[in-house]
Amino acid sequence: MIRTFADLDLDPNILQAIEEAGFDRPTHIQAQAIPEALDGKDVLASAPTGTGKTAAFVLPALQYLQDFPRRNPGPARILILTPTRELAIQVAEQAKLLATHTRLNIFTITGGVQYQEHADILAQTQDIVVATPGRLMEYIEAERFDCRAIEWLILDEADRMLDMGFAPTVDRLSGECRWxxxxxxxxxxxxGKGVEGFTADLLNNPAKVDAEPPRRERKKITQWYHRADTLTHKNDLLKKILTEQSERAIVFVKTRERLAALRAVLESEQIECAWIQGEMPQDRRNNAIARFRDGTVNVLLATDVAARGIDIPDISHVINYDLxxxxxVFVHRIGRTARAGKKGIAISLVEAHDQPMMDRIQRYLKEEVKERFIDGLRAKHKKPIFKKKKKVKTSAAKDKTKKQGKKQRKNKGKR
Structure with missing residues (x-):
């Protein structure tokens, strides 16, 4: 039974870094995946974000490099692939934190970075490289990155790589790292068939780790919603929440147009915010996330596409301005809060036409999301109740039965 990190037989220098990082005891996914990886097995793991999965692959990778130190300078021995630049940076930061007391070199190779910067990295000795598939493939094709030295290939958030169309690139990278x-x-x-097909070619008789976290590790998210009569009413509710309730909030908006309109409303009320949206230049996106991360602003407006791969600690509130x-997607959104065992709050602002969606979300979550009220901002319209439509299937089935009955009567006595 693994209760402490010491039970995992990790080097004292790694254990020291774990202690300094403030990690108390292994999470469910770490306790299951790390021993399998250290036994030399391929690992196929299912782990929701916020359950400590990054350390679940970083720690055994660091231990492997300690157990089998390199003899000569050279290219990377461990390659970690992530779907987005932000996630690559986050993984590399955590790897560097846990490798504080080692001499291991950890680098990132992603889009949005000048070629010369990467050329300088590739000229050095690398131990671990965290990369996005597209940019790494460019360097492999230009013969700037050598995959023959790769001993471990790690794929993080493989399902999202599939969603983003990286499957062919990952297959090619797997072939390049065939040693x-x-x-x-x-x-x-x-x-789903996607991940199954993805894993069949990549893994060799893997140890399966399905890490549904135990109750104590499940996300501690408190949820409720406010009903809004009009867009103005909705904006008033949001202002009240941002100025009186939240500390650091991500506000989700469904389109770029809605984001621009909301931004103007908040600016007119002197509520400072940063924003990210699809098809945004990488440097502006990085700047917005950096301002939010370092606390320059405490409100980040985001569309769903833009928020992929963001992992920012200490987000107190997720606000669904638009459902x-x-x-x-609702579950992915609210998962931005209550990370790494912390508590968080998710609030939805619901107009009358949103009520059916709110009902669907509750059925999907298998839990009730309660309505709350703010003094002076209670909705005036009655809460709409939508009756479930009768399934067309039933009447179709009746017609089928009638037809069969007619056919039987018609054919009666015929041989």
Whole structure:
């Protein structure tokens, strides 16, 4: 039974870094995945974000490099692939934190960085490289990155790589790293043909780790919603929440046009905010996230596309200014808060036409999201109740039965 990090037989210098980082005890995913990886097995792991999955692959990778130190300077021995630049930076930061007391070199190779900067990195000895598939493939094709030295290939958020169309690139990278000893694949879900097809070619008889976290590790998110009569009423509710309740909030908006309009409203009320949206220049996006991360501003407006791969600690509130189009996107949104065992709050602002979506979300979550009220801003319209439509299937089935009955009567006596 693994209760402490010492039970994992990690080097004292890694244990010291774990202690300094403030990690108390291994999470469910860490306790399951790390021993399998250290045994030399391929690992196929399902782990929701916020459950400590980054350390679940970084720690065994660091231990492997300690157990088998390199003899000569040279190219990277461990390659970690992530779907987005932000996630690559976050993974590299955590790896550097846990490798504080080692001499290991950890670098990132992603888009949005000048070629010369990468050329300088590739000229040095690298131990771990965290990369996005597209940019790394460019360097491989230009013969600037050598995959023959890769001993471990790690895929983080494999399901999102598939969603973003990286499957062919990952297959090619897997072929380039064919001399590797081990492959570790982490995904939020292992369901669906996509991930199955992805894993069949990459992994060799993997240890399966399905880390549904125990109750104590589950996200501690308190949820409620406010009903809004009009857009002006909705804006008043948001202002009240941002100025009197939240500390650091991500506000989700469904389109770029809605984001621009909301930005203007908040600026007119002297509420400072940063924003990210799809098709935004990388430097402006990085600047917005940096301002939010370092506390220069405490409100970040985001569309769903733009928020992919963002992992910012200490977000107190997620506010759904607009409800998403599907319930699973809602779950991804609210998962931005209550990370690494902390508590968080998710608030939705619901107009009358949003009520059916709110009902669907509750069915998907299998829990009730309660309505709350703010003094002086209570909705005046009655809460709409939408009756479930009768399934067309039932009447179709009746017609089928009638037809069959007629046919039987018609054919009666015929041989």
């Amino acid at each position: 590797r000893k081990q492959t570790l694949l982490f995904s939020a879900t292992l369901e 998403p189009r599907t319930a699973d």
